Amino acid sequence: MSKFTPAQLIARYEACRTSRRTIEGVWNDITRLVFPYKGDMFNDLPDEQSVDWRENRDVFDSTAVFAAARLSASIHGLITNPFLRWFEASFRESKLNDVAGAREWLEEVSEVIYQTLQDSNLNTEGGEMYQDLVGYGTSVLVEEDTAIDGDYDNWDGVKFQCIPIREAFFESDYEGGVAAFYRRNEWTAVQIMSKFMSEDVPKTIREQAESAESIGTKHEVILCVYIENLGPGQDGQDAPDVSKVMPADRRPVQWRYILQSDKTVLGSGGYYEMPAFAPRWRKMSGSQWGWSPAMIALPDIKTVNAMAEQGLAAGEKAIDPAIFIPEMDIFSDLDFTAGAVNVVRSTENIIAAPSGSDFQQEVARIDRLRISIMEAFHSNELELKESPAMTATEAMIREDKMQRLLGPTAGRINTDVWGPVINRTFMILARAGKIDQPPAGLENAELDIAFLGPLSRAQSSDKIAAIDRVVEGALVLAETVPDNLDLI
Template sequence: MAETGELLVKRLEALKSARMIHELVWRDCFMLTDPIRASGLQGPVMDANEISRAISLIFDSTAIDASRTLKASIISGMTPANSLWFKLRVNGEDDEQTRWLDESSELLWENIHNANFDAETSDCMDDLMAGWFALYIDEDKQNGGLYFENWPMANVFCASSKPGGLIDTVYRPYKLTAEQAVTEFSRRGDSLPATIAECAKTRPDEQFEFCQCIYPRTLAAVGAVRSKNLPIASVTISCKDKAVVRESGYNEMPVVVARWKKIPNSVYGVGPVLDALPDIRTLNDIVKLEYANLDLAVSGMWIAEDDGVLNPRTVKVGPRKIIVANSVDSMKPLQPAANFNVAFTEKDKLQGNIRRTLMADQLQPQDGPAMTATEVHVRVDLIRQLLGPIYGRLQAEYLQPLINRCFGVAYRAGVFAPPPDSLAGRDFTIQYQSPLARAQKLEEVTAIERFMGDVAVMAQTDPGVLDNVDTDEAARATAKGLGVPDAIIRPADQVAQFRQKKQAAAQQAQQQQLGNEVTGDVLKSVGSAAANRMVAAQ
């Protein structure tokens, strides 16, 4: 155990060294947009006063506002809390399987958003603006359900067991007081070092560093009962004593690590703020100079001559003050040489560049009259083009591991109804239905709408052209692309039955109408004959 602890501590130090060369970039991005997230990067953890001082050095909020707009667009476009954004599917599913998968998808979505997911994913997106984030997912042992926790970037060190693969090795150092350590590591099987246990009796508030090491096990048992045999190892070590305190495991990787854009030859990433960083720095310096010259612009500059009466070294200019001088020419206002118009022009240009780089000028709703349907399609298509590549990476590194982990935790907790026997041993796939996923399908919807419009025009001269179109399939493809709920779309077999009933009802109504007409004609004939007999009798 001691040897294992030493090896893990050595691995932690190696991961710290490998990450150190990137930390300054992330810190610079945070210090100009969100200084709170920079705490612990390339320096100690900042307190509230240090964070306040860092915020006071930001003189223009354009980058802050633009990054918030981008973050909000990603959250609302990928994982909205007000609509189901994914469905579980298997190949060749029947109606019974589809029903269970739909119910399970909705139940899993409700459990995700009933937990603290929405709060923690907001912090994750803050980190993503600088490059990457880490989201821990587990079962809430006390209250039940799911539990999410954003691990700050400064406290996470990553690696991958496969070249170019997803991050599956995470080391997280953290600190506990001696008293907290005794409380935390009191389970059966834990082995807290005696020095910490003794310290808790005399100095309970003294802090000690621990590290949770999560990585794939080389040998793991399928369906293991003991946590030490699960596929993903979780080993907590005491860094000072280099001793293993707790050894456990997970069925799935519990930490989801997603990147905006990968750094070559590294497991880490950089974010969109880095692209705008030169403009952000320049704009901040220009606005800083503007504020520095604001006092001169308001109070003015003066030139004074020591004429024997006026002493420029002691004179003070201000309201309701009398300045004694030998001549009115001894003191004159000096016209500042600064040109604020140049600064204003350059500032507007830089602000536009920043918003364009962070996509805020396109993602944010534009002021003005209501857009037409064509304008809406063009705007959605532009958003799809802007966020499409990023959405593809986040879908693979964020959404899929997230749903796999949440499904595994919920399934083992008995959240779902018993599945059909036909689903045993089958792998499910994830069908995304978020606004961004639907936006990627809108090209098909637009193409269908344009095609149907052209066919309608051609049908005015040649109705036979409609025979080329399967209108039922066109309606289904359009509904699917628009994200229409499946509950309001009839399956193909129900459509056939519905049409048969409509046809039978129409035939019955036609026969009844025909019978009524025949009866009316008979009655009319009988009435005419009776009238004729009465006339003849008279």
């Protein structure tokens, strides 16, 4: 029996939803000004037809839109490059890596995990995750095992989904990880019937699925994922062996689909590990939510859009100014269309109203704001300078600077999401029988994951620089004492 009733789970979901009302206002501003085609995030939209794809007049300057897209694409390639293996496994106790057959087994494990991730939709959903991190500072990625009821005979790997932040809610554990995850779904009766067995669906929903009048009516269905088994020493339970296949109701992480209106449980099951991961771009101590480049630049983004909008209005007045005409000098309203004929007494007193706008000052202020926005999104580090004279050394220094700036973010993302994803994928592969047994004596050895992406390597660049300095010093010394080279 679950430790939570459906009503208790819904109450916990509602508490999570209430606790983030303030930050949702910031996220909504970012959606309007940085991700204009994501729609109104926190307004109820009955369907996609409610999104006005043509009218995005909140954005009058697209600097932030382009800068966010550039940064998210760049960090995707720098951390999890789709064309290179970006991690490798090793034993935590370094001397075990030299045991006979250990390196070969570790290489095989790393390759199997990597190919499993490559065969999934990780690169697509990972790109969406990076966009959310650059904009909202927080994202939620879910990894699903495709095995049905523990049957791995027709196993089809793993699949990922980046949950829209407007639908995702979670409770944090003491380390900042996900202790419980909730997703708010808005489904029609037809969608509910196609997802769940008919006997679990209330009669009213079944009737709506057959009625043409209710075909567009949506219902809130909440997915609740929570840790059920607390482990040894707590509640008198032993830690389950998640390396072996077990019935869904005995797995340590349970899930429920609950109809919000009457708390009906539409479906239930279990996971071996928490499938949801919540990476943050950067995070302040004591806060559940991350902060992002878009949040830092948001005041400048609002200002530059307001100034650009005012500039359009001022430009309209300068191009098509108001006209001052003495009352007795015209016989009818002036017609300014092409080829029009106007009857006037005299044109001497017909003058255009001065706009009074200083467009040079406006352009200068907007340019300063654009530079500030681009700096917040690290655009200066991501772009080569506009000169063909950049040397290879200058390019390396620029790349090293960029990697050092983004290195802390890469470390947090690796800790929050990619390390847990690799660990969960390893366990899924082990249960599916896709990983060979380790060499004798290493069955209980702990594994570590080393990340190989450029940003991860930048964290150890001091070691590489130290080696370079030693080699350079040795070469200088060898000019006077050549025999010293034999000692190196």
